[in-house]
Every structure is written in C-alpha cells, then in structure tokens.
Amino acid sequence: MNASLKRLSPLLGLVASIALVSCASQSGTGGYGRDEWGHRPGPKGFTTVILDAGHGGHDSGAVSRSTGAKEKDLTLDMVNRIKNELGSSFRTVLMRHHDAFIDLDDRVARANHYPNAILVSVHFNSGPSGVRGPETYYWRVDSHGLAVRCQRAMAAVSPAEQSNRGMVRRRLRLTRNPEIPCLLLECGYLSHPAEAQLAQSPAYRQKMASAIAQAIRDQSARGDAGTGALPPPLYAPPSRPTDAPE
Numbered sequence: 600m601n602a603s604l605k606r607l608s609p610l611l612g613l614v615a616s617i618a619l620v621s622c623a624s625q626s627g628t629g630g631y632g633r634d635e636w637g638h639r640p641g642p643k644g645f646t647t648v649i650l651d652a653g654h655g656g657h658d659s660g661a662v663s664r665s666t667g668a669k670e671k672d673l674t675l676d677m678v679n680r681i682k683n684e685l686g687s688s689f690r691t692v693l694m695r696h697h698d699a700f701i702d703l704d705d706r707v708a709r710a711n712h713y714p715n716a717i718l719v720s721v722h723f724n725s726g727p728s729g730v731r732g733p734e735t736y737y738w739r740v741d742s743h744g745l746a747v748r749c750q751r752a753m754a755a756v757s758p759a760e761q762s763n764r765g766m767v768r769r770r771l772r773l774t775r776n777p778e779i780p781c782l783l784l785e786c787g788y789l790s791h792p793a794e795a796q797l798a799q800s801p802a803y804r805q806k807m808a809s810a811i812a813q814a815i816r817d818q819s820a821r822g823d824a825g826t827g828a829l830p831p832p833l834y835a836p837p838s839r840p841t842d843a844p845e
C-alpha cells in the first residue's frame with residue numbers, strides 16, 4: 600500500500616462499513632428486507648401481509664369443551680376475515696387455504712420467500728380455567744411495535760380479560776425463525792366458556808379481524824410511532840421442536 604492510499608484507508612473502511620449497513624437493512628429489491636436477527640426498528644411501508652392460520656389437518660389445536668369448536672377451523676375463518684378487511688391495500692398471502700397440516704418449519708421457509716413482508720400467525724388459546732383474554736407473542740425487536748398495536752387492538756375488542764399474559768416476548772418457531780417481522784396472536788381462550796361462546800359468533804370474529812387489520816395498517820403507515828421504547832436485542836439460536844419450553 601503506498602503512502603496516499605494509507606492516508607485514505609480509514610476513509611475507505613468507513614465507506615465500506617456504511618455500504619455494509621445499507622446492504623443489511625435492504626433487500627435486493629429495496630424496501631424492508633430479510634434480516635436474520637431482526638434487531639432493527641419495526642417496518643413501515645411494507646407491502647405484503649402473510650396470514651398464517653394456526654394448526655390444520657390432523658392438528659386441531661385447542662378444542663372447546665363447551666362449544667366443540669376446533670382452533671384450526673376458527674383460525675382459518677379469522678385469516679380470511681383479516682384478508683378481506685385489508686382489501687387491496689396489501690398483497691395478502693394465506694399460508695393455508697384449506698384444512699391442511701403444514702409443519703412449522705415449512706411455514707417459516709414459505710414466509711421467507713416474500714420481500715417487504717410481515718407474518719401474522721393467528722391462534723386461539725387454551726389454559727387453566729378462569730383465564731381469558733387475548734395474548735400476543737413476539738421475539739424480534741422489529742416485531743415489537745406491531746405486537747403492541749395488535750395486542751391493544753384485540754384487547755379493545757375483548758369484553759373481559761382475566762389472568763392472561765397480554766404481550767409476551769417468547770422464542771417460538773414462528774416468532775424467532777422467520778427473517779421478517781412476525782407475530783403469533785392468540786385471539787382468546789377456547790378453554791374459557793364465555794370466551795369460547797364469543798369465538799362462535801361470526802360478528803365477534805369480524806370485530807376481532809377488523810381490529811387486527813387496522814393494527815397492521817397503522818404499523819405500515821406509522822412504523823413504530825406511538826408504540827413505546829424498543830426492547831433490547833436478544834441473541835438466541837433459532838427455535839427447534841426439541842427445545843424445552845421457555
């Protein structure tokens with residue numbers, strides 16, 4: 600290296616690191632790209648919403664003892680309602696259209712195909728008697744703002760909450776492993792008789808779907824504005840089916 604290049608080299612290093620930062624935050628096609636860790640602010644201006652109906656096929660998910668409803672059927676109904684509520688303002692992708700089983704790792708791989716996208720997995724919960732109300736699971740920093748918006752939206756529709764966990768940061772296959780912002784929503788407890796009854800009501804599911812769609816629109820329009828401080832970055836390996844529950 601000659602003397603003049605030597606003087607320039609710190610500057611070249613700086614230029615190289617700026618280029619690296621901008622590559623890491625952008626996909627090849629522009630917009631909000633894939634990122635393994637998600638240690639970045641939440642997305643604004645995303646164009647694709649991937650809606651994942653939890654469970655399916657031989658995996659029924661929770662089954663209400665009082666109404667007999669299966670989680671896998673309610674989640675498929677919910678994602679169709681959310682898709683309709685979102686209308687043409689986004690490209691919406693349904694992870695499944697039918698009563699079919701899809702492995703969680705396959706759901707993650709499919710989600711990773713889409714640039715400038717978010718993933719919302721929809722579920723209904725089951726737990727100890729007396730517990731009711733919506734919950735939102737997230738892990739990535741870039742999913743925090745959307746999680747706040749969705750939890751607020753669902754809580755506003757839910758007429759009562761009791762001993763539920765609200766918003767929870769948890770490393771799950773659908774909250775840690777996708778390389779795009781991702782959430783898992785629990786719309787209510789099927790194990791709670793009154794909440795299971797609400798989940799049976801198409802009007803109630805429509806209100807819930809409409810609130811979730813509005814939260815998604817707000818996130819795309821405003822990014823993380825008004826959703827509070829971002830949580831600290833966490834470093835943990837991808838979630839595996841063999842992991843002990845956290």
Ligand SMILES: [Zn+2]
Nearest residue numbers: 653660722723
């Ligand atoms: Zn579920």
